[in-house]
Amino acid sequence: MGSFGGMEILIIGLAILLFFGAKRIPELARGLGQGMKEFKKASNEIKKELEEGQKEGFDSGTKSEEKEQQKQ
Numbered sequence: 001m002g003s004f005g006g007m008e009i010l011i012i013g014l015a016i017l018l019f020f021g022a023k024r025i026p027e028l029a030r031g032l033g034q035g036m037k038e039f040k041k042a043s044n045e046i047k048k049e050l051e052e053g054q055k056e057g058f059d060s061g062t063k064s065e066e067k068e069q070q071k072q
Contacts, residue, residue, distance in 0.1 A: 004012075020028060 017025065
């Protein structure tokens with residue numbers, strides 16, 4: 001089992017063309033592109049929130065340590 005060769009890709013492409021038709025393929029590609037765009041946007045937002053949470057956790061951790069040192 002390896003990667004797809006040229007003939008396999010051609011057969012898959014023809015099957016998709018026959019199954020969906022020439023008019024629907026651009027619509028499907030557009031929808032797929034929009035879906036990928038939304039997924040990337042959501043994953044970037046999650047990464048940003050995680051990074052902000054880590055910064056806040058780090059900042060609050062250093063403030064706690066400073067307060068403890070002042071008490072001593």
